[in-house]
Amino acid sequence: MSRTFLGLPRTLRRPDDADARHGTPDEPFGPVPHPQEPLRWGDDFPAAAKQTLKNDQLRRNLGHATQVIRTKRAAVVGEVPDWEALRDTGSAVKQQVMAQLPDLLQQLEENVVARGGVVHWARDAAEANRIVADIAKVKGADEVVKVKSMATQEIGLNEALADEGIAAIETDLAELIVQLADDMPSHILVPAIHRNRSEIRDIFLARMGDAPPDLSDVPRELAMAARAHLRRKFLSAKVAVSGANFAVADTGTLAVVESEGNGRMCLTLPETLVTVMGIEKLVPTFDDLEVFLQLLPRSSTGERMNPYTSLWTGVTPGDGPQEFHLVLLDNGRTDVLADEVGRAALHCIRCSACLNVCPVYERVGGHAYGSVYPGPIGAILTPQLTASTGGVSGHHDPNASLPYASTLCGACYEVCPVKIDIPSILVDLRAREVDADRSSRGVDPWKTAMKAASWVMADGDRFALAGRAATLGSGLGGRDHAISVAPPPASGWTRSRDLPAPPRQTFRQWWAAEHTAPVEQAGTVETEGDDR
Amino acid sequence: MSDARTEVLARVRAALGQTGSGTTPSGKVGTAPHPEPVPRAYRAAGEHAAGSAEVIEQLVDRLVDYKALVHQVTVDALPATIATLVTELSGPARGVPSAHPDSSAGVRVVVPDGLDDGWLAALPAGTDVVRDSRERPLPPSELDAVAAVVTAARVAVSETGTIVLDGEPDQGRRAVSLVPDVHLCVVRTDQVVQTVPEAVRLLGAHPERPLTWISGPSATSDIELDRVEGVHGPRTLHVLLVAGV
């Protein structure tokens, strides 16, 4: 054991080198990204995926985990007779929220303030981080306990607090694993999904400080080690930081959905609670919770209901934190909202069902997406959230590769509890990338090929000619009619697949011979040269 | 530059195509959305009545699935059942040792001060019952030193195996039902509804109350998606389903 850490956030020991985006070889838990930007790190998707695909352990861990959760989700969704009706409502409610966002935000603010809360607004990550750090300082806290939250990951809150000398303690088991390993999360719901039990045991032994020396890799024992490790923190913490799953505009109620009880600990025991929430996480009325509290647990953990859901409205005298701050975060969301098609990405309730069913995510894992939002939802959210810094501005930005990180197989859309048509948004973002690139100089082989193909394919005669030309290559494949080596870009294909040689006769040549030429129909079979 | 509130709201308006609001950070002005009306075709209620045999059977099934311990008792037998469960706590520590394995003294139990005293009538002599209220809250460290908590509940949902506490005097502060390692939760059968919407509409009468939805003991699936019951919240959840109130 070279180092011992008592829950110190990784950023306290982040190397000063601003370009250190990957772990160094002496990192005991493998090369891990150290992003300067939580929404844009590392290589573009194809290059990053090429690296992660080499990690067989990662692929096994992911394959197992996603399979387990897919099966669980399918079972608990299957038993809900009105699931599709719930999805329809969830989708429509979120559309309403977006359309009425200015009013709903103000209504939420009014209700939170009326119940003794303080509402802050943050244009971007830096502003949100500043607000949280200032609250912690006023409270004299050099340590805050944290509930797992995507919003605070997105703004790099832990790193920002560390720069102010404030340690942020992640209390969700998976987040703790990630934090102790000096790693990055790779999944929205199960951030340590890329780690198996024996890796987690090694991380705890090396980094937790108070892990029992005879700790085994049985999940229960690992969970108990985390319980013991964190209990003292919970009992003594002065300030907690959380995200929010939902905020109810008409009552000012906030909701956090969780499993372990670490959320309840953070939301209940400290004197001060700071909740950082994206401006899109609203629902209009309290009754709308009856829809989302059905959709979310079954979609995310594959349970009928998650073990704990906490709902609170401002401050309740004598019960829970007596000081409550709500930080409403933009950080690129208004850019997403401005896009007629892409704005549906803001409907996301962070269930992660789309990750679990995605055949691409299952192979490459979360880190390949170079963002705290991986998987299909990340592929539509990350470029849009970073639009003001080039996320959708063409092919030079790593985030511009994300909309292409999908086969458009549609599995994500099928499971999305709020029916976000992710494939259509992916295609739309591709079109935005292409359009952004149109003005750029230089030769883009894709652009050239697409223009040429458009000319050929817009006319039956030209296409017939091209087809006839292709038949000249019918001998290319040899006896098995398979082409094994081809020039770029087809070389990407032929690295692991053959291409068929063109036939001796296109379909339309056959048709012309059989159906329009004055020959005997009976001769059809005999004149066939190609029976595939 | 304007303050953050004004600017964020202006950006939102710009994103929604409201002219004169400026632009979003990347300089865009969006279009006004035309959302479809919200359909409400889902079930607002289940087919079984609150407290019916069907919903009770379903609730028990779900709770057992979550590894909660269910005791179906009559109102007359409730004090004795509570006494038995509390007495069991004074025996050898169950499962993983507690941080406070002080089993020589009488069992210490915390209750919210609005709990029905009758429920505690059969507790063995020597049981140390401490009371907690918003006016006289116990600090977290003291809650950590008690063996169990006994609370009532507000409503339960059979389809999801969920019990909701709303912080009223018989259910107590949120910390009370959180820190102790064992939670004895008393649910009247007539409080059990079938569906989530039925519960939400009932709770919506007092949306300002702090709500805790509990579906089994605390659990995690963070390690290889294997579910482990009992993490930070109570590791043991006893549900006492009381009929005939």
Add this chain to the structure above:
Amino acid sequence: MRIALAATCLADTLFPGAPRATVRLLERLGHEVVFPTDQACCGQMHVNTGYYREAVPVIRNHVETFAPVADGEWDAVVMPSGSCTGSVRHQQAMVCRRAGLDDLAATAEAVSAKTYELSELLVDVLGLTDVGAWFPHRVTYHPTCHSLRMLHVGDKPLRLLRAVESIDLVELPAADSCCGFGGTFALKNADTSAAMLEDKTANVRGTGAPVLTAGDMSCLMHIGGGLSRQGTGVRTLHLAEVLASTREEPTPLPETTFSRPERPARTEATR
């Protein structure tokens, strides 16, 4: 019925067996098949790669070529491809509208309302599940993502296959998982695509079936490319080629994945 065939650009050029079998099948069932020779491509490749502007003339050509179906000149348009039918149904009008071509979009919608993927045409329009086919081989079926999740064809292809005489239809494990093709995805993300393909071909090989069938030549080209490279000897046949096969005129098994006999080997299929 008078049915117009949209052969799809890929099959027309590289896999003529699929549209030919579609013609053979529909004619055998007593329908008249028309092939409008102005057709080229539905525009899917351009749309899915983000080249909407370049897609417009391609879509216009498709829509104008098949517009007569909206006027009742033909009863239906059939496409032997789930993804092309999906593009016609879910993308063409959208791209036209984005280009400000509302009239073209309206025509596209009218054409798409009468455009069917092959199994939809057979089961939904013609009301058939038994098309009188005979195919005495072990076959496994890959449902293809767009047929499954964009068109929601459900088990229609499987119902058609189950009704084929003498077929030995075996289930493909993890059938609904994508093969990794995704059009230009296979080139832009070749490594990820290959990893997905590896799992798909392993599942195909595991069935022991000498024939893999599907309703989309693009997916079959991809999976077949892997099967060919691995030297498995598993052949890929379009659903139409299986359904067109009869005792009198059997669809022969090719020797290798992409091979084609110089002339029909009429006796091979009866082994």
